[in-house]
Amino acid sequence: MDVSVEEKIIPDYKAKEIFEKEFMPHLDAMYNFALKLTADEDDAQDLVQDTCVKAFRFIGSFEPGTYAKAWLFRILKNNFINDYRKKSRGPSKVEFEWVEQSISSDEEYSEPAYFADLHAETVQDMMGDEITAAIQSLPVDFRMIIILCDLEEFSYEEMAKILHIPIGTVRSRLHRARAVLKEKLVEYAKKKGYH
Amino acid sequence: MKASCEHHHECMKVIQRIIDREATAEEEAAFLTNKDQCLPCQEGYALELSLKKAIQSKCSVPCPEQLFAKIRAKLFLLFILISILIPLFC
Numbered sequence: 702m703d704v705s706v707e708e709k710i711i712p713d714y715k716a717k718e719i720f721e722k723e724f725m726p727h728l729d730a731m732y733n734f735a736l737k738l739t740a741d742e743d744d745a746q747d748l749v750q751d752t753c754v755k756a757f758r759f760i761g762s763f764e765p766g767t768y769a770k771a772w773l774f775r776i777l778k779n780n781f782i783n784d785y786r787k788k789s790r791g792p793s794k795v796e797f798e799w800v801e802q803s804i805s806s807d808e809e810y811s812e813p814a815y816f817a818d819l820h821a822e823t824v825q826d827m828m829g830d831e832i833t834a835a836i837q838s839l840p841v842d843f844r845m846i847i848i849l850c851d852l853e854e855f856s857y858e859e860m861a862k863i864l865h866i867p868i869g870t871v872r873s874r875l876h877r878a879r880a881v882l883k884e885k886l887v888e889y890a891k892k893k894g895y896h
Numbered sequence: 897m898k899a900s901c902e903h904h905h906e907c908m909k910v911i912q913r914i915i916d917r918e919a920t921a922e923e924e925a926a927f928l929t930n931k932d933q934c935l936p937c938q939e940g941y942a943l944e945l946s947l948k949k950a951i952q953s954k955c956s957v958p959c960p961e962q963l964f965a966k967i968r969a970k971l972f973l974l975f976i977l978i979s980i981l982i983p984l985f986c
């Protein structure tokens with residue numbers, strides 16, 4: 702884990718209190734993030750449970766008053782990636798597409814300059830399931846940054862900490878992720894016969 | 897009104913920063929003055945805004961109730977383990 706934490710013993714009652722007050726309110730958000738990452742309800746529940754257990758174990762290194770949500774999301778993201786790495790060594794596991802590994806990752810690239818086929822009204826008419834499916838079809842790095850930014854409204858600085866990347870990379874990755882998402886939405890819109 | 901924008905790539909980056917509340921006040925002011933004269937930027941702004949709003953309002957589901965219970969149960973077990981083990985070793 703690249704989270705700079707260590708196990709520190711704090712009294713049980715205090716740990717319980719921090720957990721209920723600071724962590725439990727973010728369970729919905731954590732579940733949504735996990736669900737978008739795993740695209741599976743059971744896997745998402747497992748991921749959130751593991752994250753909570755880990756957060757609890759390392760609760761001594763959480764500073765009350767700091768942003769608990771960002772702290773938890775960082776643990777969740779690390780858990781997901783570690784799990785993925787373990788699983789990807791097995792033969793029958795789903796192959797994820799990792800942007801990190803492709804050469805063009807966060808470099809400048811030629812995006813379609815103008816999404817003439819996609820209008821604000823088209824997006825407004827789309828169903829949540831369609832947009833969710835489009836997000837889930839993105840490479841995992843793109844999926845993460847869209848959820849963190851658009852669904853959870855983390856700042857660029859917070860995302861840089863959660864994802865462990867420079868803020869310039871946050872900007873360029875987000876920009877590129879959105880371009881790819883819009884391309885997917887254009888395909889959906891055409892298939893579904895939205896104007 | 898311009899039907900095409902010669903620096904649309906740059907404009908889109910600023911537009912996204914504005915929508916994410918990460919743009920500087922100057923960037924935002926400059927964009928707002930130019931917006932009325934540039935159709936692609938106007939539409940780009942509307943599109944980015946509607947996409948962000950759609951993701952926020954349509955793409956989250958409530959966490960299953962039983963997950964709360966599962967987590968509390970797991971932590972309760974952890975508590976018991978800790979309270980048994982620590983006295984054994986201290």
Ligand SMILES: [Zn+2]
Pocket residue numbers: 901902903904907934936937
């Ligand atoms: Zn323009």
